[in-house]
Amino acid sequence: MNADYVIVGAGSAGCVLANRLSEDPTTRVLLIEAGGRDWSPYIHVPAGFMKLLDHPRLTWGFHAEPDPGTAGRAILYPRGRVLGGSSSINGLIYVRGQPEDFDHWAQLGNRGWVWDDVLPYFKRAEHWEGEADEVHGKDGPLFTAKMQRSPLCAAVIEAGRQIGLDYREDVNNLPRGAGDGIGWCQQTRGGRRRASAARTYLHPARKRPNLQVVTKALVRRVLFDGKRATGVEFERGGAVERAAAAREVILAAGAIGSPHILQLSGVGDPAHLGRIGVAVHHALPGVGRNLQDHYIARVSYPVSGIATVNERARGLPLAAEVLRYLVAGTGMLTYSASLVAASVKVLEESATPDVQCSIAPGSFKDGQIGALDEFPGITAGAWQMRPLSRGYVEAKSANPAEAPAINPRYLSEEADRRAIIGGLRFVRRLFAAPALSKYCGPELLPGAPVESDEELLDYARQKGSTVYHATCTCKMGSDPMAVVDDQLRVHGLEGLRVIDASVIPTVTSTNTNAPTIMIAERGADLVRRAARTTAAASARAA
Numbered sequence: 220m221n222a223d224y225v226i227v228g229a230g231s232a233g234c235v236l237a238n239r240l241s242e243d244p245t246t247r248v249l250l251i252e253a254g255g256r257d258w259s260p261y262i263h264v265p266a267g268f269m270k271l272l273d274h275p276r277l278t279w280g281f282h283a284e285p286d287p288g289t290a291g292r293a294i295l296y297p298r299g300r301v302l303g304g305s306s307s308i309n310g311l312i313y314v315r316g317q318p319e320d321f322d323h324w325a326q327l328g329n330r331g332w333v334w335d336d337v338l339p340y341f342k343r344a345e346h347w348e349g350e351a352d353e354v355h356g357k358d359g360p361l362f363t364a365k366m367q368r369s370p371l372c373a374a375v376i377e378a379g380r381q382i383g384l385d386y387r388e389d390v391n392n393l394p395r396g397a398g399d400g401i402g403w404c405q406q407t408r409g410g411r412r413r414a415s416a417a418r419t420y421l422h423p424a425r426k427r428p429n430l431q432v433v434t435k436a437l438v439r440r441v442l443f444d445g446k447r448a449t450g451v452e453f454e455r456g457g458a459v460e461r462a463a464a465a466r467e468v469i470l471a472a473g474a475i476g477s478p479h480i481l482q483l484s485g486v487g488d489p490a491h492l493g494r495i496g497v498a499v500h501h502a503l504p505g506v507g508r509n510l511q512d513h514y515i516a517r518v519s520y521p522v523s524g525i526a527t528v529n530e531r532a533r534g535l536p537l538a539a540e541v542l543r544y545l546v547a548g549t550g551m552l553t554y555s556a557s558l559v560a561a562s563v564k565v566l567e568e569s570a571t572p573d574v575q576c577s578i579a580p581g582s583f584k585d586g587q588i589g590a591l592d593e594f595p596g597i598t599a600g601a602w603q604m605r606p607l608s609r610g611y612v613e614a615k616s617a618n619p620a621e622a623p624a625i626n627p628r629y630l631s632e633e634a635d636r637r638a639i640i641g642g643l644r645f646v647r648r649l650f651a652a653p654a655l656s657k658y659c660g661p662e663l664l665p666g667a668p669v670e671s672d673e674e675l676l677d678y679a680r681q682k683g684s685t686v687y688h689a690t691c692t693c694k695m696g697s698d699p700m701a702v703v704d705d706q707l708r709v710h711g712l713e714g715l716r717v718i719d720a721s722v723i724p725t726v727t728s729t730n731t732n733a734p735t736i737m738i739a740e741r742g743a744d745l746v747r748r749a750a751r752t753t754a755a756a757s758a759r760a761a
Contacts, residue, residue, distance in 0.1 A: 222249035222431065224746070225451055225464040227438050227480065228472035229254075230304020231732055232719040234416035235344070235739035236471055238360065238423070240746060241430040249462055250421075250432045251453055253476075254300035262307045263412045264544070266552045269589055271308040272297045278308060281475065281622055283685070288514070288608070288629035290680040296625055297687060298475055302434065303417030305473065306732055309687060310556025311413060313363045313405040315341055316727035316734060317604075318395045319571055324724050328697050329705040331741075334395075340740040341733065346409070346419075354392045360419040361736060362409025367549055371525050371580040371597060371658070372558040376401055378652035379561055390560060399572055401561040407732065411548030416736065436460075439619040441468055441484040441715065443500060448715035454619070466750060467714050471739070474689035474721040475612055478507035479623045481693070481702075481717075482614040486709070496617050501711055505700035506693060510610035511726040512627040513575075513686035515602040516639055516679035518646045519582040519592075520659040527595040528554070528581030554579075556588065560729070561649065562604070565641030566634060574642040575729055576601050576649070586664045586682045597659065599649065601642025602686050604728035607632035612692050627689070630680065639679045640672050688731040693721035706745050707738075718742035 224240050226233050229252035237250040259277060261267030271277055273295055281296040283289070299305040318334035325333035342356030348364045351357035379401035380386055387393070387402035407414040424430055436455035441448050442463075450463040470477040481487055485500030487507060492499050528551050531540055544552040557577035564572045582596025583589060610627035630636050643665070650659055661667065665678040693702035693709075702709060703722050709715045720735045727734050 220249065220460065220462040222247040222462065222464060223466045224248050224469060225462050225467075226250045226469045226471055227451060228252065228304065228470065228476055228719065229302050229417065229421060229432065229434075230299060230471065230473055230719065231306040231416045231735045232473075232739035232742070233471035234303060234306075234421040235736055236469060236718060236743050236746075237430060237432070238420040239740070239743035241424050241427050243747075244427070244429055246429060248430045250430065251436050251438055251451065251462065252302055252432070252434050253437050254302065255434050257302040257307050257415065257417045262301070262303070262415065263418075264552055265311050265406070265408055265413050266554050268308060268310050268556065272589065274308070277301045279475070279622065281625055284624055284626040286626055286628060288631055288680060289683065290677075294684055296685055296689075298473060298689070302421060303415035305687065306407065306416040307413070309732060311406045311408055312555050312557065312730045313391070313407045313733050314560065314729040315391050315737075316729045317393055317397070317571055320725070320727045322395075324695070327724050329695050329724060331705060332695075337737055337741065340737045344736050344740050354389065360423065361407060361416075362414035362419060364406050364408045366403045366406055366555065366558050367553045368403060369526070369558060369580040371522065371527055372403075372578060374525065374654050374658060375559050375578050375649070376403070377654035378649055381652040381654055382648060384561060384563070397571065399561075399563045401559065404555060404557055404560050406555050408553065411544060411553060437619055438472070438480055439483065441470075441480065441486070443484075443712075446501065446711065447713040464714065467716060467746065469746070470715070470717045471719045473719050474510065474692045475623065475625060477717050477719055477721045478612045478692040479614055481506045481709075482623075483617065483619055486712070491613055495614050497614070503702060503710060505702045507612040507623075508609070508700055509691045509694050510612055510625070510627050510689065511606060511608075511691040512610070512629070513602040513604070513606065513688045513726070514627070514629040514635075514639070514679075514683050515577070515600040515686045516643060516683040517583070517586040517598050517600040517664060518643060518650070518662065519586060519596055519598045519664045520650060520662055521582070522595040522597050522658050523660065525658050526580075527597060528579070529591050529593070529595045532581075532591050557600075562728075563645050565645060566638055568634075572728075573604050574601055574638055574645065575604050576642065576646055582663065587684060596663065599646045601639065601646050603635050603638035603642065605726065606635045606638075608635050627685070629683065630676075636676055639683070640675045643675050643679065688726060690720045690723040690726045690731055693717045694724045695722045696724050706749070707742050716742070716746065
């Protein structure tokens with residue numbers, strides 16, 4: 220099996236790369252995915268994400284290691300294992316982050332990643348349901364849409380205004396230096412269906428004869444000739460196969476998969492590789508380090524006098540919602556994990572908002588997304604936008620089928636602990652505003668008796684969970700712990716790039732799917748530019 224480019228992972232980034240690199244009909248592209256086809260109806264109905272977070276066939280079934288930050292719990296750590304990757308199972312939120320996030324990447328020495336440089340790639344990707352403007356694109360593959368607006372969440376918006384938040388009609392049109400604000404989330408949705416990277420980028424490209432997609436294939440390692448990557452070894456159907464890359468191998472397996480594959484290939488920290496019995500091919504101590512993720516703790520209230528998701532999720536009301544979805548493509552089956560987001564500053568030292576509060580017009584059992592309470596309710600979750608806590612992804616053995624150790628080390632930094640406490644207190648202030656308090660009964664979670672900083676922190680440890688934003692494990696930069704340079708090339712090796720959420724140097728302040736797709740759009744340009752430079756040099760030499 221031979222190609223010019225071998226791409227590992229058909230997730231958000233891999234689907235973008237497969238599409239963009241195969242646009243050139245003379246370029247052969249091979250895309251390898253561990254999961255199968257994205258046939259499940261739960262993928263395509265937006266609200267179906269609640270059935271996917273622990274799906275035995277469509278996810279990897281990961282759990283994070285028990286840790287003091289999670290009160291010793293091994294929390295669920297969902298990652299998609301299907302065409303589209305995590306874009307096929309996530310909550311569909313399309314929020315790019317603060318411009319300062321990307322300015323900071325550039326301040327760390329990464330040329331070409333300042334906000335003004337990356338905005339064109341966000342726009343190139345986007346097929347916005349409205350008109351194209353200075354922020355939104357209209358001609359890209361990725362369908363993006365406004366959220367269906369529930370009356371209860373409209374009350375949340377009004378409550379935010381009452382306590383002094385600026386209302387933002389477009390949460391993706393943030394100026395630098397924006398203060399506390401609230402607005403409706405946007406979605407990766409086209410019509411009534413989820414707009415995963417597989418639906419929007421990969422499926423239209425699969426008709427091209429120069430693109431080959433291999434599914435249900437577990438990549439075991441990258442193959443090298445000296446310091447040059449020449450292909451990959453993978454397993455499918457019980458047989459081990461090899462794929463050769465004439466130009467480049469591109470790892471797009473995500474913040475968990477890409478460092479794991481590098482480690483299995485002998486690229487990483489020599490001390491760690493020695494412990495798991497993998498020979499060192501290239502020492503690179505930052506591989507799998509610097510794991511960053513957002514950690515959320517939720518507050519919930521019972522609701523009366525206004526509609527919530529809870530009472531419409533069973534019986535005849537659910538049947539009516541299904542009919543509404545089928546006929547009009549509207550209603551609660553189009554909802555995302557949250558409908559409204561408030562960004563607020565709770566730490567004195569922060570220059571911009573540092574806590575995100577995500578609000579859903581329903582309440583969940585035990586504060587965990589999944590099963591709904593059997594009574595009407597509302598939930599708001601608070602998470603620190605720029606956590607200082609750093610964790611790791613480490614292969615446990617040389618066996619590619621064994622899941623790696625995953626530990627974000629949530630709340631291990633004092634500032635992160637102060638932020639989650641401040642975030643929970645802010646949520647209470649929001650729900651006490653007149654526009655919202657008139658619908659809400661006594662607080663369910665964590666409950667009014669949980670009041671001191673120590674009690675709130677203990678609650679966050681006991682009941683918190685990931686926001687599914689794993690990043691930074693092959694970070695971009697030039698420092699000793701960086702894994703790739705600002706062209707996304709693995710330091711010290713040739714013909715090998717990492718292009719996915721793992722290259723983010725510091726996690727973006729909000730959701731990470733939109734930035735990951737942007738990274739892949741820009742990464743595809745970098746790959747094509749390098750190919751043109753090589754071709755021109757060869758022509759001159761001839």
